[in-house]
Amino acid sequence: MSPAAFQRRWKRRTPSAARCGAVAVEFAAIAPLLLAIIVGLIELSRVYSVQNCLETAAREGARFAALDRSGMMLGGKTANQKLVDDVKNYLASNNINPDKVNVKVTAADNPDQDFNLDDPANDLELFQVRVDVPYSDVSYSPVSDANDYSLNAALTFRNGRAVVND
Structure with missing residues (x-):
């Protein structure tokens, strides 16, 4: 095979400059979609x-409310205050601003009524712990006020005071 024939054959197999430009255009068209998917995930x-x-x-x-709480409250705190503080401390340890978190202890059958864990009349009654935080305060991206909503969790439990034996 002559060198000229080899050169012609080699040129046919290499991508042309126009094809390299097409790859760049395809990537430019797809890159925003890929970036949006990654940010969304x-x-x-x-x-x-x-x-x-x-x-x-x-x-x-x-x-905590189901445990024997004797000796667990410091400085005259109520059980409700300790429960709220414990929840906020847990969330703070997970990089969620405790000042933005709302914690409520309510009656299980009436979420508008506060529930006093220390009231003997409430022993063995169901209560609900409700925790919520605005999405804008935990999101990595900015959220407009119109699109903001609350992430929340609620758990119903019995004010049982189970005794812990040593």
Whole structure:
């Protein structure tokens, strides 16, 4: 094979400059879509993580209310105050601003009525721990006021005071 024939054959197999430009245009057209999908997945995983933290915090707070609370309150705090503080501390340890979190202890059958864990009349009664935080305060991306909503978790538990034996 002569060198000229080899060169002609080689030129047919190499991509042309026009084809290289087409790849760049295709990438430019697809890149925003891929970036949007990646950012959406990151944001979705954040929402899932925060929702899981809210549910766990509500569960841990309600679990406290079922324990024998004697000797657990410091400085004259009520059981409700300790429950709220414990929930907020748990969420703060998971990088959720406790100042933006709303925690309520309500009657299970009436969410508008506050529930006093220390009231003997409420022993063995059902109560609900409700935890919520605005989405804009946990989102990685900015959220307009019109599109903001609340992530929340609620757990119903019995004010049982189970005694812990040593």
